Amino acid sequence: METILGAAQQAFDRVGFFRLLYGERPERTEAVPFVGSTHYFRAEGTLDCIDPAVAICGALPPFHRGFRRLPFTVVESEADIDQRQERLERALGDVGIAEEPSRRMLMITNEANGPFACDLSTGLGWEGHPASIHYWGGTEEELGFQLAAHEPDYVVWCLPQNPTGLLPFPGEQTIVAHCIDAPLPDWQGMLWLFCDEINLIGSRPPGRTAFRVDWEQLLIEAGHSGRPAITTLKHEAFPLVRYELPNAFEVLV
Structure with a gap:
């Protein structure tokens, strides 16, 4: 079963942003911080936040094209x-x-x-x-x-x-x-x-x-602020680990 720690370790190994954010490779789940959109402003751009070994095939359009919380466009692999x-x-x-x-x-x-x-x-x-x-x-x-x-x-x-x-x-x-x-x-x-x-x-x-x-692809948990936090378990290009979302919702378990 995929875990938060496993996702965090993969992100640290593959993506420069997570090495900057974590400082050292986490060895226990408690060492993986909850993060939000403001943390991504520490990155200089999209390339800091994606796996450089992955071929980019597309980008995600935001729900509202005039507003996006992240300072860059989210990209996807095939x-x-x-x-x-x-x-x-x-x-x-x-x-x-x-x-x-x-x-x-x-x-x-x-x-x-x-x-x-x-x-x-x-x-x-x-x-x-x-x-x-x-x-x-x-x-x-x-x-x-x-x-x-x-x-x-x-x-x-x-x-x-x-x-x-x-x-x-x-x-x-x-x-x-x-x-x-x-x-x-x-x-x-x-x-x-x-x-x-x-x-x-x-x-x-x-x-x-x-x-x-989809519990095979996503993991949802309660963040430290009470808001839900999402972790992508299989994403190639742009991983998310314990990324807090702005509003609550109920999830089937």
Whole structure:
């Protein structure tokens, strides 16, 4: 079983940032500190925080393109991209869509969240669910027109505001893509949880308060501040070890 200590030791061996941060190779879990976004400002750039032996194949678009906690762009290897797609596949299964035949998706987004929505639509397409994208101008009438034109089976809401009262579409057929930068919304339907540092964290179907995470790839624990801390167990390019997230959420164990 992968552990925090194992992840920390691998990060120390592979990435200059962790050698700077830890000082010496940790030999026990208690020696692995909890860290936050401010620690990454000690790095001079992306190259300090990735494994130099890994070939970079892509970059993660932030949920909001005008805001990112880290001072650099998060990059991925081919294996990291494959892992992220596996998490999306499992999230579809968790909300009951993976077993269904190809479903039409309509992504609702805007200019600020558009790159994130485009990246997510690509992943949905790879899973056999074609996703159109609408850049919403702000009126309910406009949403109604787009829904009538596209006739989607599901809507994926990629905006920070709660769709309740805004989206004239059944809530049980709406997936809210929520960024951990903000507290969880009062939304009882399908919810997928994201953060800019790793993209998809977990999923939650209607009627459940706890999120299902991929324990083969991720480890979630309570940080020293009470906020959740995430450790990536298999990431190649940009590892995270005991990285504290800004808001709490319940996790299935």
